[in-house]
Structures are given as structure tokens and as C-alpha cells.
Amino acid sequence: MGLLEIKNLRVCFDTIEGELEVLRGINLNIKKGEIVGLVGESGCGKTLTALSIIRLLPKTAFIKSGEIYLEGTELVKLSKREMENIRGKKIGMIFQEPSSYLNPLYTAGNQVEEAIKEDLPKIEKRKRVFEIFEEVGLNRSDYFKYPHQLSGGMQQRVMISMALINRPVLLLADEPTTALDVTTEAQIINLLRKLIEKYMLSVLFITHDISLAKSFADRIAVMYAGQIVEIGDSKEIFEDPLHPYTKGLVMCLPERYKRGERIRTIGGNVADFKNLPNGCAFHPRCPLKRKICEIEDPEEKRIGNRIVRCHEY
Amino acid sequence: MKRYILRRLIHLVPLLFGMTFISFIIIHIAPGDPLTKLKMNPEVSPETIELMKKTFGLDKPVIVQYFYWLKNILTFNLGESFTYHVPVSSLIKQRLVNTISLSIFSIFLTWIISIPLGVYAGLRDKRWQEKLLSFIAYIGISLPSFFIAMLLVFFAAKTMVLPIGGTRSLFSENLSIFARFMDYMRHLLLPGLSLTLAGIGSLYRLTKNNFLESFNSPYVVTAYAKGLPEHKILFKHVLRNAINPLITIFGYELSGILSGAALVEVITNWPGMGRLILEAVLSQDIYLVMASLLISGILLILGNLFADIMIAFADPRVRLR
Amino acid sequence: MRTFLRRLRKTNKIAYFSFWILVLLYLSAVFADLISPYPYDLQHRDYPLCPPTFLHFFDKEGKFHIRPFVYNMKLVNPSLNTYEIDYSKIYHIKFFVKGPKRKILGIIPSERYLFGVEDGGKIFLFGTDMHGRDIFSRILYGARISLSIGIVGVSISFLLGLLIGGISGYFGGKIDTFLMRVVEIIMMFPSFYLMLALRAVFPTNLSSVQVYLLIVVILSLIGWASLARIIRGMVLSLKEEEYILAAKSLGLSTPRIIIRHLIPNTFSYTITALTLSIPGYIIGESALSLLGLGIQEPYPSWGNMLSVTIGNLRILTTAPWMLIPGFFIFLTIISFNFLGDALRDILDPRKW
Numbered sequence: 001m002g003l004l005e006i007k008n009l010r011v012c013f014d015t016i017e018g019e020l021e022v023l024r025g026i027n028l029n030i031k032k033g034e035i036v037g038l039v040g041e042s043g044c045g046k047t048l049t050a051l052s053i054i055r056l057l058p059k060t061a062f063i064k065s066g067e068i069y070l071e072g073t074e075l076v077k078l079s080k081r082e083m084e085n086i087r088g089k090k091i092g093m094i095f096q097e098p099s100s101y102l103n104p105l106y107t108a109g110n111q112v113e114e115a116i117k118e119d120l121p122k123i124e125k126r127k128r129v130f131e132i133f134e135e136v137g138l139n140r141s142d143y144f145k146y147p148h149q150l151s152g153g154m155q156q157r158v159m160i161s162m163a164l165i166n167r168p169v170l171l172l173a174d175e176p177t178t179a180l181d182v183t184t185e186a187q188i189i190n191l192l193r194k195l196i197e198k199y200m201l202s203v204l205f206i207t208h209d210i211s212l213a214k215s216f217a218d219r220i221a222v223m224y225a226g227q228i229v230e231i232g233d234s235k236e237i238f239e240d241p242l243h244p245y246t247k248g249l250v251m252c253l254p255e256r257y258k259r260g261e262r263i264r265t266i267g268g269n270v271a272d273f274k275n276l277p278n279g280c281a282f283h284p285r286c287p288l289k290r291k292i293c294e295i296e297d298p299e300e301k302r303i304g305n306r307i308v309r310c311h312e313y
Numbered sequence: 314m315k316r317y318i319l320r321r322l323i324h325l326v327p328l329l330f331g332m333t334f335i336s337f338i339i340i341h342i343a344p345g346d347p348l349t350k351l352k353m354n355p356e357v358s359p360e361t362i363e364l365m366k367k368t369f370g371l372d373k374p375v376i377v378q379y380f381y382w383l384k385n386i387l388t389f390n391l392g393e394s395f396t397y398h399v400p401v402s403s404l405i406k407q408r409l410v411n412t413i414s415l416s417i418f419s420i421f422l423t424w425i426i427s428i429p430l431g432v433y434a435g436l437r438d439k440r441w442q443e444k445l446l447s448f449i450a451y452i453g454i455s456l457p458s459f460f461i462a463m464l465l466v467f468f469a470a471k472t473m474v475l476p477i478g479g480t481r482s483l484f485s486e487n488l489s490i491f492a493r494f495m496d497y498m499r500h501l502l503l504p505g506l507s508l509t510l511a512g513i514g515s516l517y518r519l520t521k522n523n524f525l526e527s528f529n530s531p532y533v534v535t536a537y538a539k540g541l542p543e544h545k546i547l548f549k550h551v552l553r554n555a556i557n558p559l560i561t562i563f564g565y566e567l568s569g570i571l572s573g574a575a576l577v578e579v580i581t582n583w584p585g586m587g588r589l590i591l592e593a594v595l596s597q598d599i600y601l602v603m604a605s606l607l608i609s610g611i612l613l614i615l616g617n618l619f620a621d622i623m624i625a626f627a628d629p630r631v632r633l634r
Numbered sequence: 635m636r637t638f639l640r641r642l643r644k645t646n647k648i649a650y651f652s653f654w655i656l657v658l659l660y661l662s663a664v665f666a667d668l669i670s671p672y673p674y675d676l677q678h679r680d681y682p683l684c685p686p687t688f689l690h691f692f693d694k695e696g697k698f699h700i701r702p703f704v705y706n707m708k709l710v711n712p713s714l715n716t717y718e719i720d721y722s723k724i725y726h727i728k729f730f731v732k733g734p735k736r737k738i739l740g741i742i743p744s745e746r747y748l749f750g751v752e753d754g755g756k757i758f759l760f761g762t763d764m765h766g767r768d769i770f771s772r773i774l775y776g777a778r779i780s781l782s783i784g785i786v787g788v789s790i791s792f793l794l795g796l797l798i799g800g801i802s803g804y805f806g807g808k809i810d811t812f813l814m815r816v817v818e819i820i821m822m823f824p825s826f827y828l829m830l831a832l833r834a835v836f837p838t839n840l841s842s843v844q845v846y847l848l849i850v851v852i853l854s855l856i857g858w859a860s861l862a863r864i865i866r867g868m869v870l871s872l873k874e875e876e877y878i879l880a881a882k883s884l885g886l887s888t889p890r891i892i893i894r895h896l897i898p899n900t901f902s903y904t905i906t907a908l909t910l911s912i913p914g915y916i917i918g919e920s921a922l923s924l925l926g927l928g929i930q931e932p933y934p935s936w937g938n939m940l941s942v943t944i945g946n947l948r949i950l951t952t953a954p955w956m957l958i959p960g961f962f963i964f965l966t967i968i969s970f971n972f973l974g975d976a977l978r979d980i981l982d983p984r985k986w
Contacts, residue, residue, distance in 0.1 A: 088540030
């Protein structure tokens with residue numbers, strides 16, 4: 001039993017035209033201490049997956065069916081109060097743009113301190129905050145600073161402190177470095193690596209940058225149109241992508257090409273949830289398309305330690 | 314923080330001078346000499362006219378007159394009122410108190426009613442409660458304040474429930490201080506309610522919009538992700554952030570309140586600054602008009618300053634540039 | 635224009651409705667001579683403060699008349715101002731009745747009125763005022779003042795604001811600081827006080843035309859300040875926009891830039907701001923007239939028709955129909971508000 005197990009998760013949006021299914025049968029496991037990268041194009045449902053785990057879906061979305069197990073406890077069935085306890089304590093989440101995700105009217109220290117779930121005297125809580133600040137590379141004086149007085153990197157460190165101060169077992173990271181410049185990104189990634197190792201965190205790392213996923217994550221899950229089309233060890237997936245979409249993504253990287261060669265991109269447009277094609281959602285853009293792809297949605301097949309959703313296999 | 318206040322105060326000085334200058338200029342746009350009306354009035358003695366001439370230096374060139382005007386303002390020497398035969402400064406003092414109490418009363422009531430309503434509507438957004446409230450608010454915004462006052466006066470007259478006009482009932486001098494205060498408040502109700510009703514609509518709408526914007530902000534998601542209890546999120550994060558822009562608006566509200574109060578004063582017969590300037594205009598007492606104008610402007614500036622300071626307290630992004 | 639109306643109708647039914655209400659009001663104002671049953675200053679001496687007369691289709695015996703009719707009112711008690719319906723005679727509505735001579739639209743002399751009642755009958759749809767003048771007719775004529783001031787005032791303010799705000803925003807530097815200081819000083823006075831003070835500068839007994847112009851000028855002077863600020867803001871932000879930089883790098887000249895690029899982009903926002911500020915002017919004129927400082931008798935404006943009710947509780951309680959002009963002011967304002975809000979949504983350039 002892994003730390004996190006998602007079984008056949010289906011999430012829908014309530015629209016004027018009816019229910020729109022955006023997560024179409026997600027199966028994902030994360031072991032203790034493992035970093036799983038979730039990659040895919042914008043709008044394929046990566047963030048929604050994370051939000052479903054922590055149950056912070058937007059008002060118009062809801063979990064249609066499926067189960068999510070965290071350390072054996074099924075989360076979807078939990079009450080509001082119980083879920084509230086899990087958030088912050090067992091699951092921590094960090095977001096993309098720390099400047100928007102921090103409240104501008106309260107000091108950094110205040111916001112981290114209020115996240116502490118244990119009932120401690122104020123002095124104790126403050127001490128804890130100072131401790132974790134030191135761990136993430138912030139000064140004591142930053143406790144009293146307001147978000148707008150901190151740089152992007154520092155803000156993200158504050159977010160990380162908030163998420164990890166209760167020593168959760170699962171960390172959801174939704175594109176935490178996308179809004180940062182490259183140098184800061186590297187710093188934050190290193191920091192995360194350090195903390196993950198120290199606290200044996202399991203991480204769901206969402207990104208659209210596959211190279212980052214390759215260097216950071218142990219395993220990678222590739223998402224397309226609300227489904228996971230391939231999961232496997234990061235290095236292996238890179239060297240030998242099985243699903244045509246993964247192949248395409250991997251081929252998009254400039255580093256694979258010699259000077260002067262044309263970069264191969266994936267033809268077509270991103271899938272539109274309102275107008276999904278029959279059968280496999282990827283078939284309009286797939287070079288290996290066959291007759292069956294237009295009719296039947298492929299099942300998940302296990303090949304070695306890879307899982308692929310494709311009729312090729 | 315202190316530097317911020319200092320900066321605001323320094324900014325005020327040229328503003329104040331500009332205001333005295335403009336109010337002075339207006340007097341001299343008028344065709345003829347400012348004391349024309351006075352001179353035509355048989356009741357006014359030549360000595361009074363001479364006195365006025367001297368006080369305002371009317372036989373000197375315009376620039377010098379400006380400095381006379383300035384000096385008079387600073388020494389609170391605004392001459393005597395023609396209709397009441399008391400020093401203008403004491404008149405203004407009385408009226409000022411009444412206008413200020415009316416304004417504070419209605420601002421207080423407006424905020425107490427609008428903000429909870431706005432928050433409630435934000436929580437029930439798109440449902441029938443919000444739609445109904447917003448509709449009523451829309452009507453409130455479109456009704457001119459003077460018309461609301463007229464309607465209230467109509468109802469008060471028909472039902473004899475509230476006193477109309479004046480600040481005191483007859484024989485109130487014989488009552489205890491407390492009773493006199495209550496009497497004052499009873500008289501304040503009609504103009505106060507008119508102003509309040511006129512202001513509720515827009516403040517409600519602002520509150521609701523700010524609340525919704527705050528509620529849908531990313532930092533609220535963070536608060537939820539931390540596992541904070543719902544009530545804490547609402548109060549500490551949503552409300553606090555929603556109120557901030559309202560404080561800014563508060564400063565500009567003041568201008569509207571002073572203007573609205575003036576009209577309501579006239580209609581409900583409440584003796585305040587608004588009534589004063591009207592009387593001054595009707596009796597062509599130009600200097601009194603200008604003095605009232607200037608005082609009203611100063612009131613507004615003070616109100617804005619107060620609001621600026623409050624905003625600095627409330628928003629760290631403002632005070633820690 | 636047609637697409638605009640279609641869009642308006644689809645997005646916001648209420649605003650569409652309001653648009654037509656405003657059209658109706660403005661048309662009534664223009665054709666007041668034609669529509670009103672009586673001239674605005676015609677006094678019916680026997681009917682001071684008469685309540686509104688209703689149109690009936692069924693008479694006392696239950697007979698149905700195709701032509702609606704009215705009963706006359708009889709003044710029963712002058713001091714208490716009570717009237718009684720006189721059921722003895724029936725006066726049918728007639729069209730194109732004869733009446734006192736006047737000039738339609740100021741040009742065409744005519745004795746004919748669009749509608750009226752048979753001889754001897756009186757039709758006071760909104761009652762009469764203390765001089766016995768038909769309020770319905772006065773509302774129609776009053777609309778001319780109250781509605782036109784909004785448009786004229788806004789236009790002048792707009793031109794002023796455009797000029798000053800544009801200069802200020804475009805040239806920046808010392809000019810900008812100075813102009814904005816002036817704007818700030820003007821805005822530091824509460825509008826009501828400023829309005830009265832400016833009015834006080836002129837004698838109280840000017841002719842109606844002069845008063846009209848005066849009011850427009852005063853309102854514009856007060857109004858341009860905030861418009862100038864808005865326009866300056868827009869110019870400033872647009873100045874920095876990349877496509878201006880692009881145009882400049884292409885070598886376009888300054889006036890070209892202003893006309894071809896700046897103005898069209900500020901257009902939508904400006905139209906909305908203007909529409910939403912018209913109510914302010916209407917209120918301003920009404921307030922002045924209300925206080926006796928605006929349009930003078932006998933010429934009606936919705937504001938001065940309300941002035942009698944101030945301080946006069948007797949009239950207010952016995953003749954509440956005197957408040958009807960206030961309702962029309964409200965109707966106009968709320969229509970402009972609905973329209974302005976809808977415009978703001980429609981003209982949002984991002985939605986195009």
C-alpha cells in the first residue's frame with residue numbers, strides 16, 4: 001500500500017450545458033519518500049488532480065466517482081471537518097505565484113505561524129517559525145516582513161514553510177518554480193530536494209517542463225486530456241517513451257537536436273474538453289493512429305514497470 | 314508611518330493656499346463690487362459698509378485684497394452676518410457642529426447597515442437573496458438624496474412620528490442634559506435617515522464586490538490549503554482584505570456626504586453649513602458664501618487626511634513604500 | 635447602431651428597456667408642444683392643487699364607452715384642499731382639440747392639441763399645482779430643461795476634460811503637475827458648495843435663457859475636473875502601451891498617434907464614463923432649481939416644480955402628486971444607470 005493511491009478518479013464541472021468530465025479515470029500511486037512528476041500541456045487537468053486530493057476544487061467542480069487513499073484513509077468520503085484536519089497536517093500544498101498566494105496584509109511570519117496545527121503557546125509557535133525559516137534559508141527578520149517586501153524566491157520559501165511546518169507526509173507542488181527566474185528556480189529545487197530527503201516527504205510535482213521533471217522526479221506521469229497516458233521511471237521514460245504523446249513531448253526538447261536541425265513538434269491543437277473525439281482523445285494528433293483508436297478508449301496496460309494507455313500495446 | 318503623515322501634511326499646504334485663492338477669485342468674478350448688494354440695502358448703515366471696506370481692503374489693489382482675505386481667515390474675522398447680526402464665525406461654529414454631527418451619524422449608520430448586507434450578499438451571490446438586495450440597492454443609488462428626503466418628510470408629516478426641522482423642540486431648555494441630548498437625536502433622525510438611505514445603495518454594492526473579489530483571491534486558497542477553519546478564513550483573510558479598498562473610498566465618500574448633507578439640510582430644515590451657504594447665497598452675502606465654501610473645503614481635506622491615515626494603518630503596502 | 639441595439643437587447647434586457655424609456659422621454663421633451671393638453675403656464679383658476687383625474691371606460695350605470703372619459707373635480711373645501719368628483723357630467727377624450735395659440739417647436743403656429751377633452755371638461759393626468767397649472771403638461775416641458783442639461787453639460791465637460799486631461803497626460807512634466815494641482819483643488823470643494831458659490835456670483839434674477847446657460851457652465855466647470863483626471867490616466871497608461879511605441883518607431887507623427895491610436899482605445903471607456911455621469915448633471919440642475927437658484931418661474935423644470943414642497947408641509951401632505959417630478963428624475967437617472975452599466979459590459983474591448 002503506497003502512501004497515496006488514487007483509484008479511477010473522475011471529476012466533472014457543472015456547466016450550463018450539463019456535466020463536463022475533466023478528469024476521466026485517474027489512477028496514480030505515490031510511495032513513501034517518492035517524487036512523482038505530473039507533466040502535460042496547460043489545461044489537461046494537472047492542477048485539478050492536486051486540488052482533488054486536497055479537496056479544494058472550484059465551486060463548480062465536483063468529484064463524480066473514484067477513491068483517494070492517503071495512508072490507508074479514504075479521503076473522498078471524509079467530512080468537511082475531517083478534511084480540514086488533514087489539510088496542513090497530512091497534506092501540504094505550494095502554488096505557482098507566491099505573490100498572489102500570500103495575503104498582502106499580514107506578515108510572512110504571521111501567515112506561517114497560523115498554519116501551525118498544534119495547540120502551543122505563542123512563544124513556542126514563534127520559535128517553530130524561526131526554526132523552519134532557518135531551514136529554508138530565510139532570516140529571522142523576514143518574519144516581520146510583508147510579502148511585497150520579499151523577492152519571488154523568498155516568497156516561495158515562505159510558502160514552503162507554511163506547507164511543511166506541520167511535517168505533512170504528502171506535498172503537492174503546483175508548478176512552484178514556473179514564475180521564478182532560472183537561478184532562483186535552481187535554488188528552490190535544491191531546497192526542496194533537501195527537505196524532501198530530510199523529512200521523507202512524498203511529492204506530487206506538477207510541471208509543464210519535462211526536463212525539470214526528469215531531473216527532479218523519481219517517476220513521471222504524463223497527462224493528456226484528463227487522463228494519465230503513461231507512468232514510469234523518469235530516466236526510462238525519457239530514453240524510451242512508449243506513448244506517442246510522450247514521444248512527442250520528449251522530442252520537443254531543443255537539447256535533443258543538433259545545430260540546424262528542425263525541432264519536431266506535435267501537430268494539432270490542445271484537446272478541447274467540450275469536444276472530445278470518440279475513442280482515444282489523442283488520436284487526431286497521433287502519428288500511429290489506427291482504426292480502433294477512433295472507436296475505443298484505450299485501457300491502462302502494464303509493460304514492465306511502465307503503465308501505458310495506448311492501443312499500440 | 315510618521316514620514317507618511319508628514320508627507321501628506323506638506324502636500325496640503327499648497328492645496329490650502331490654492332483653495333483660499335480660488336474662493337477669493339470667485340468673489341471677484343462677480344460683476345460689480347462685492348458690496349453692491351449691501352450698499353443697496355437701506356437697513357445697512359454707512360458705518361457698516363465702511364467697516365467692511367476696511368476689513369477687506371476694498372480700496373486697495375486686488376493682490377493686497379487677497380492678503381487681507383487671507384489674514385481675515387486666519388484670525389477668524391469674517392465680519393458680521395447681515396441677516397442674523399452676529400459674527401459670522403460664531404454662526405459658522407454652530408452650523409458646523411450640526412453638519413458634522415449629521416455627517417457622522419449618517420456615515421456611521423450607513424456603514425453599520427451596508428457592510429453586513431454587502432457581506433451577506435457576497436456569501437449568497439447569484440442566489441435570490443443577493444439579487445433582491447442588489448435590486449433594492451440599485452434603486453437606492455438612483456434615487457436622488459433630496460427626493461429621498463422629501464419622501465421621508467412626507468411620511469413624517471403624514472404620520473407625525475418624527476419632528477421635522479430644527480434641532481430642538483420648544484421649551485427644551487428646561488430639560489435635563491440627557492433629555493436635551495435625546496431631543497437633539499430625535500430631530501437628527503429625519504435628516505440622518507435620509508442621508509443614510511441615500512448612501513446605503515452604493516456602499517452595499519462596493520462591499521459586495523470587494524468581498525467577492527477577496528473571496529476569490531488566491532491567498533484564500535492558500536488559507537484553505539493550510540487547513541484553517543472556515544470562520545477564521547472568512548474573518549482574517551477575506552473580510553480584512555475586502556474592507557481595505559472601502560477605507561480608501563471612505564475618504565472620497567466624505568465629499569459626497571458633505572454635498573448630500575447640504576441638500577438634505579435644506580429640505581429637512583436642519584440648521585447646518587449647507588443651509589448656511591444657501592442663506593448666504595439668497596441674501597447675496599458674498600463674503601459669507603466664500604467663507605462657507607472655504608470651510609466646507611477644509612472639512613473635506615481634513616476628512617481625506619483622516620482617511621489617508623487610516624488607509625496607511627490598514628495597508629502595509631501603502632505605508633512601507 | 636442596429637448591431638448595438640441588438641447586442642444590448644441580448645445581453646441586458648433591462649438596459650434595452652431603459653434605452654427606449656429614455657428615447658420616449660427625450661421625444662416627449664422635444665414634442666412637448668404637441669403632446670401636452672395645455673400650455674405650461676395656463677392657470678385654471680378654479681382648480682388649484684387638484685388631484686389627478688382618472689380615465690374611465692365604464693360610467694355609473696355600467697355602460698361601456700369606447701372613448702374614455704373623465705369626470706370633473708369640484709373644489710369642496712378650499713382651506714383643506716379637498717375635492718369631490720362631480721359625476722353629473724361626462725367629458726369624452728377628443729383628439730386634435732382647439733386651444734390657446736402657441737408655436738410648435740417654436741416655429742409652427744397652431745391651435746390644435748394632440749388630445750384633450752370635450753368643452754368644459756378638464757383633464758389633469760397628474761393633477762395641478764397651486765396655481766392651477768396642469769402638472770402633466772409642465773412635466774413634458776420641464777423635461778426639456780432637465781434632460782437637455784445632462785447632455786449639454788456632459789459634452790462641454792467632456793471637451794474641457796479631454797483637452798486638459800489629454801495635454802496633461804501626453805506632455806507630462808511641469809504642465810502635468812500644475813494642471814493636476816488645479817484639478818485637485820477644484821475637487822477639494824464639495825460640489826454642492828462650489829455650485830452654490832459659483833451661482834452666488836451672479837444676481838438671482840436673470841432671464842431664463844441666461845440662467846440655463848449659467849447652470850450649464852457651472853455644472854461643466856465642476857464636472858470637468860474628474861473627467862480630466864480620468865482621461866489623463868488613460869492617456870498615461872496608453873502612452874506606455876507597446877503599440878504606441880511601435881507606432882513611434884515606425885515614425886508616425888504626434889497628432890497622428892493621438893488621433894489614430896489613443897482616441898479609439900479610450901472611446902469605450904469614455905462613453906461609459908460619460909453616460910454614467912449624466913445623472914450627476916441632472917441632479918445638479920434639479921438641486922439648483924429646487925433651491926430657487928435655477929430655472930425660474932413660470933418656466934418649469936422638474937427641479938423647480940418640486941421646490942414648492944420644501945418647507946410647505948400643507949401642500950406636501952394634501953397634494954402628494956406634487957412629488958411626481960421627483961419620480962421622473964428618478965426614472966431618468968435609473969435608466970441612464972442601467973444603460974451605462976450595460977454599455978460598460980458591452981464596450982469592454984476585451985470582449986470583441
